Amino acid sequence: MTDIKVTPLGAGQDVGRSCILLQMGGKNIMLDCGMHMGYNDERRFPDFSYIADGNLTESLDCVIISHFHLDHCGALPFMTEMVGYSGPIYMTHPTKAIAPILLEDMRKVAVERKGETNFFTSAHIKDCMKKVIAVTLHQTVQVDSEIEIKAYYAGHVLGAAMFHVKVGNQSVVYTGDYNMTPDRHLGAAWIDKCRPNILISESTYATTIRDSKRCRERDFLKKVHDCVDRGGKVLIPVFALGRAQELCILLETYWDRMNLKAPIYFAVGLTEKANNYYKMFITWTNQKIRKTFVQRNMFDFKHIRPFDKSYADTPGPMVVFATPGMLHAGLSLQLFKKWAPNENNMLIMPGYCVSGTVGAKVLSGAKKVETENRQVIEVKMSVQYMSFSAHADAKGIMQLIQYCEPQNVLLVHGEGVKMEFLKQKIQQEYGIDCYMPANGESAYIPCKPVVPVDVSLSLLKKEMALYDTVGAPDPKRPCRMHGVLVMKDNVLRLMEPEKAFGELGLNRHAIRFTSCLQLRLPGSASRAMDQIQLILNSQNTNYPVKPSEEGVLNLESVSIKMESTDKEDRKSMMISWALQDEDLATWIMSSLRQVIV
Amino acid sequence: MKIYSLGANPNKPCNILNFKGVSLMLDCGLDINSALHFLPLPLVASKRLSNLPNWIPKDAQDAALLDGELKECENRVLVDGPIEILPPQSDIFDICDVDTILLSNHACMLALPFITEETGFKGRVYATEPTLQIGRLYMEELVNYLERTPKSQRANRWKQVIQSLPPPLSGALRPNDWKKVYSTKAINAALAKVRMVGFNEKIDICGALTVMAVSSGYSLGSCNWIIHSGYEKIAYVSASSTLTTHPRPMDQVALRNADLLILTALTQTPVANPDSMLGEFCMAVASTLRSGGSCLVPCHPSGLLYDLFECLSVHLDNIGLSQIPLFFFSPVAETSLAYSNIFAEWLSSGKQSKVYLPEEPFPHAHLIKNGRLKHFPSLHAEGFTNEYRQPCVVFCGHPSLRFGNVVHFIELWGNHSNHSIVFVEPDFPYLEALAPYQPLTMKIVHCPIDTSLSFTQANKLIRDLKPGNLLVPDVYLHPPVSAPLRSDLVIQELDPPALGMKSYQVLQLPIKRKQEKVHLDPALASRLEPIQFKTGLSASTLTGKLDARDNKFTLKVLNEEEGGTLYSAAERMLPRHPWGSVDTTQLLHLLSQHGLLDARVEDTPRGVVIHLPREDTVIQLEGSNTHVYCHDEALRRTLRDILLQCLPCL
Numbered sequence A: 001m002t003d004i005k006v007t008p009l010g011a012g013q014d015v016g017r018s019c020i021l022l023q024m025g026g027k028n029i030m031l032d033c034g035m036h037m038g039y040n041d042e043r044r045f046p047d048f049s050y051i052a053d054g055n056l057t058e059s060l061d062c063v064i065i066s067h068f069h070l071d072h073c074g075a076l077p078f079m080t081e082m083v084g085y086s087g088p089i090y091m092t093h094p095t096k097a098i099a100p101i102l103l104e105d106m107r108k109v110a111v112e113r114k115g116e117t118n119f120f121t122s123a124h125i126k127d128c129m130k131k132v133i134a135v136t137l138h139q140t141v142q143v144d145s146e147i148e149i150k151a152y153y154a155g156h157v158l159g160a161a162m163f164h165v166k167v168g169n170q171s172v173v174y175t176g177d178y179n180m181t182p183d184r185h186l187g188a189a190w191i192d193k194c195r196p197n198i199l200i201s202e203s204t205y206a207t208t209i210r211d212s213k214r215c216r217e218r219d220f221l222k223k224v225h226d227c228v229d230r231g232g233k234v235l236i237p238v239f240a241l242g243r244a245q246e247l248c249i250l251l252e253t254y255w256d257r258m259n260l261k262a263p264i265y266f267a268v269g270l271t272e273k274a275n276n277y278y279k280m281f282i283t284w285t286n287q288k289i290r291k292t293f294v295q296r297n298m299f300d301f302k303h304i305r306p307f308d309k310s311y312a313d314t315p316g317p318m319v320v321f322a323t324p325g326m327l328h329a330g331l332s333l334q335l336f337k338k339w340a341p342n343e344n345n346m347l348i349m350p351g352y353c354v355s356g357t358v359g360a361k362v363l364s365g366a367k368k369v370e371t372e373n374r375q376v377i378e379v380k381m382s383v384q385y386m387s388f389s390a391h392a393d394a395k396g397i398m399q400l401i402q403y404c405e406p407q408n409v410l411l412v413h414g415e416g417v418k419m420e421f422l423k424q425k426i427q428q429e430y431g432i433d434c435y436m437p438a439n440g441e442s443a444y445i446p447c448k449p450v451v452p453v454d455v456s457l458s459l460l461k462k463e464m465a466l467y468d469t470v471g472a473p474d475p476k477r478p479c480r481m482h483g484v485l486v487m488k489d490n491v492l493r494l495m496e497p498e499k500a501f502g503e504l505g506l507n508r509h510a511i512r513f514t515s516c517l518q519l520r521l522p523g524s525a526s527r528a529m530d531q532i533q534l535i536l537n538s539q540n541t542n543y544p545v546k547p548s549e550e551g552v553l554n555l556e557s558v559s560i561k562m563e564s565t566d567k568e569d570r571k572s573m574m575i576s577w578a579l580q581d582e583d584l585a586t587w588i589m590s591s592l593r594q595v596i597v
Numbered sequence B: 001m002k003i004y005s006l007g008a009n010p011n012k013p014c015n016i017l018n019f020k021g022v023s024l025m026l027d028c029g030l031d032i033n034s035a036l037h038f039l040p041l042p043l044v045a046s047k048r049l050s051n052l053p054n055w056i057p058k059d060a061q062d063a064a065l066l067d068g069e070l071k072e073c074e075n076r077v078l079v080d081g082p083i084e085i086l087p088p089q090s091d092i093f094d095i096c097d098v099d100t101i102l103l104s105n106h107a108c109m110l111a112l113p114f115i116t117e118e119t120g121f122k123g124r125v126y127a128t129e130p131t132l133q134i135g136r137l138y139m140e141e142l143v144n145y146l147e148r149t150p151k152s153q154r155a156n157r158w159k160q161v162i163q164s165l166p167p168p169l170s171g172a173l174r175p176n177d178w179k180k181v182y183s184t185k186a187i188n189a190a191l192a193k194v195r196m197v198g199f200n201e202k203i204d205i206c207g208a209l210t211v212m213a214v215s216s217g218y219s220l221g222s223c224n225w226i227i228h229s230g231y232e233k234i235a236y237v238s239a240s241s242t243l244t245t246h247p248r249p250m251d252q253v254a255l256r257n258a259d260l261l262i263l264t265a266l267t268q269t270p271v272a273n274p275d276s277m278l279g280e281f282c283m284a285v286a287s288t289l290r291s292g293g294s295c296l297v298p299c300h301p302s303g304l305l306y307d308l309f310e311c312l313s314v315h316l317d318n319i320g321l322s323q324i325p326l327f328f329f330s331p332v333a334e335t336s337l338a339y340s341n342i343f344a345e346w347l348s349s350g351k352q353s354k355v356y357l358p359e360e361p362f363p364h365a366h367l368i369k370n371g372r373l374k375h376f377p378s379l380h381a382e383g384f385t386n387e388y389r390q391p392c393v394v395f396c397g398h399p400s401l402r403f404g405n406v407v408h409f410i411e412l413w414g415n416h417s418n419h420s421i422v423f424v425e426p427d428f429p430y431l432e433a434l435a436p437y438q439p440l441t442m443k444i445v446h447c448p449i450d451t452s453l454s455f456t457q458a459n460k461l462i463r464d465l466k467p468g469n470l471l472v473p474d475v476y477l478h479p480p481v482s483a484p485l486r487s488d489l490v491i492q493e494l495d496p497p498a499l500g501m502k503s504y505q506v507l508q509l510p511i512k513r514k515q516e517k518v519h520l521d522p523a524l525a526s527r528l529e530p531i532q533f534k535t536g537l538s539a540s541t542l543t544g545k546l547d548a549r550d551n552k553f554t555l556k557v558l559n560e561e562e563g564g565t566l567y568s569a570a571e572r573m574l575p576r577h578p579w580g581s582v583d584t585t586q587l588l589h590l591l592s593q594h595g596l597l598d599a600r601v602e603d604t605p606r607g608v609v610i611h612l613p614r615e616d617t618v619i620q621l622e623g624s625n626t627h628v629y630c631h632d633e634a635l636r637r638t639l640r641d642i643l644l645q646c647l648p649c650l
């Protein structure tokens, strides 16, 4: 019995820097390598020194990245190029395509706008991505002779995946971020009954059971419509890829239906590029979009045009999608500074904001916000939080547990208090253990492995043949299996004792017994044998007794031979058996004695 | 293990493998060669075709019976009727018993609606997403072409006099089993049964087998299958290619060390090299265009076509013919081109890296954007007449030349010697395909491109993979009919010899199962007390309850009360397995300790016999055999325990 050890280096009772060290079967696996958007100091990156001082290649067997959000992959170039790691890194194809763009975007903001030094470079990002091995959904990837990983669809964002990691007979599912309800462009997360030892689940919305999606959408559209009607400007801070596309689809169809004229801008520079990813990875979107993409690609927008900086001061209503999503830098922050003092305007935050960011401050109701250069902004515009972030809510998390039937659950990527609530719920509802280690704290999860054994087909067939005599397996009459388990060089094989002796190079010693059995059975000797056969077979259908040609009854190694003649009422029989059928012989003798007095 | 052959064309395979009680159908190919016996179906009535004379048999009675069903064109006899096809034949295996169908690529699945919709099939079907989508396009195109030009009257009478007909019609294969093509409804129903799989995704079949698709390099999403029982490995290799074209390369490592390798769908053009043929294709098209003529390229709507677009456009650029328009006609043209852009994960790494930029993986996306490549569902589609100008290159189906837009273009261009028809698809013998159009003045160029394994590549592959046994279509063991002297165009001799699979036959395969996987419940495992014999070798007896569910076995702890009717707990003795031999002195010592003092030892030629006269008991010791004759049950048990004390036991 070996423990599985899980240590969050980030996302332990926290949202904002997913990085989990998984240790099982002597292997070390890193799940995600995210950065914290709320910090500018060393707390931004996970503490890799926990794993090793200096180069990590020796200490880690592989790194798995769940999706392209920076809180899941933002520290990857730092880790591989600056700390040093040259082992394998796995992610899905869309993640591999999109992650470097977001990393580059973030790098520019950090280095060029904030003037940070000691940050990774563009070349670092490129070199880092060269180490990435792209995987497809459900593909079984053999990392080495012992580690096997498999990706499942997670919804959340384009290319997001959950990973099933197997080492020997133990396995863990890591969800990354996931979404259990389909949205306008992605499908719902799905996993099969893989029964892992541990399910490591995100728990961003551990306590929320969110109102129906449709209500939220209607609410969102009404608010945008109202603001535009009164001539206000709507700012929607988003990340370039993800929620942005879903909201665009939503507004595009609404604008079409209501015949609205106010302009919608998408201000990321990479709009077209971003949408191109969706067009080319259309197999990762939901059923409806995939079905219709030949006739109409949902990501060719009619109403949504690219934004130019000069539009910021244009009078009149408009809707602008701007990056980044947490208002911590870039264009979204610039527009916010400009539009915040006007009460006609509106800010809609469609996703979660990490504490410390301007977004988080505004959301918590701050009316005055200080930005990086000590500038104080007065917030008069209306601020709306619309949860469009595609995370599973409590119901979804419970549903996923039902899907994959884990032996234990471990919660990460959530707030401690909320986790505690969900933990109670999981323990109550499913009666399984639930863990929630903090950052730097290890959870040791005991596991009972099921040991696979090779059994010789002849032995198995013998047992199965006994089954067949009674038809379907009868739960009350278990199929008893006996053999010798030979353990040779860590391979376990169950075989007939005779074979095992051969395998072990031993000379089997055969012990046989012969006893005389006297029973009152008047009449002919052959009738007496028929009677014995009848008695034995009526008491047990699993082991039918068969007479041989010489009138000897045989069952396994047991033989019963009549010694008396027809005339004697009390008949003598010789019963003979081998040691391994001791039980059977004992049973035969006692049942015959019971019936025939 | 058995294999059943349901078809006669190794390139459109359909076989059923029976293993471990599971029946797997390997591919579901549809041989459309029967179409060549029919007259072409033109979109607009063709004067020439309708004026072809009736074929006159020698026997006047036959002539009356045929009633104009057969027409003659340049000494070829052709059937005038709706086109019929020979689906896989299931007379040797009941399709109801098929558990699973595994599809390898779009070209080997076109019979699926016949199998799933007309036979009572109840199982599951597996294919990759591109195979499913492209296979759908091929089926839809086929049905669309045949439905667009319906012929009401079925032509069946000729089948009664088939022996008296001239070849090749007289040699038509099983004409009485020919059927009309399926409907769109049947396509949808059949494809709705397909479950999509990824490469290297392990799929459980009835709990007994695991199957896995691995890339075969032949077309988008094309695969070979690994079938595993946990001990025995079978590799099923269908159309595969080791050449570098647009799909993901062939995964050969996964196929290694199989107990059985089933190899089919090798090249249909064993004497032509695909690379040089591609070069010839470009040259032939260029030379026709240079002389002011247009080119007609009969083709399927996907696969090779993408490579043709890419190579030809580059070639035309190089020789300054970039302005020549390329036309692609197919009812599924738009869908085919759209799908080619979204299968990034199934492409060669070169094409894949373009998607990362993100740019369309195939250059034809660019050709469409700048107007060089134009596609239309048919000749009558809106906009075509405005775009049409010559010289041009026209890509259209069907390569059998019996239906589709190609029929119209041959009728249109056939009498002009400056135009040419360029054959690239290997599925149909081109001269037979052309038979109903003779005499023809347009130039005929034959440069078939088949990227599937050649015999040389196949023989090398077999050497590398080292399978325990090899099974191939029987025809691969003899030189091809077209080149009987080319003894190099066969599967080379092996040890053990390759097994030949004959059409419509059953073959017993020499694969014997020896082991099965059982899982030990942790509770049972913790009870084991193994004896170590040396480092890395130990053993223990094991008694448990065998739990069988969905062909998966678990050994659990056998509870005392679960002994069933046979044993009462008190009488139970755990089975023990002694080895070695009994030391007589030790035995006598133990007997005396138990109060058995009257033992008398007698030497025999093979050992000793110990008599206990008072107890009427004899113990016979002969090396590794001991026989106890004792009629007192209590004493017998004592003796048993004494003997086990004298011997080491498992």
Ligand SMILES: [Zn+2]
Pocket (backbone or CB within 6 Å): A067, A069, A072, A156, A177
């Ligand atoms: Zn995320």
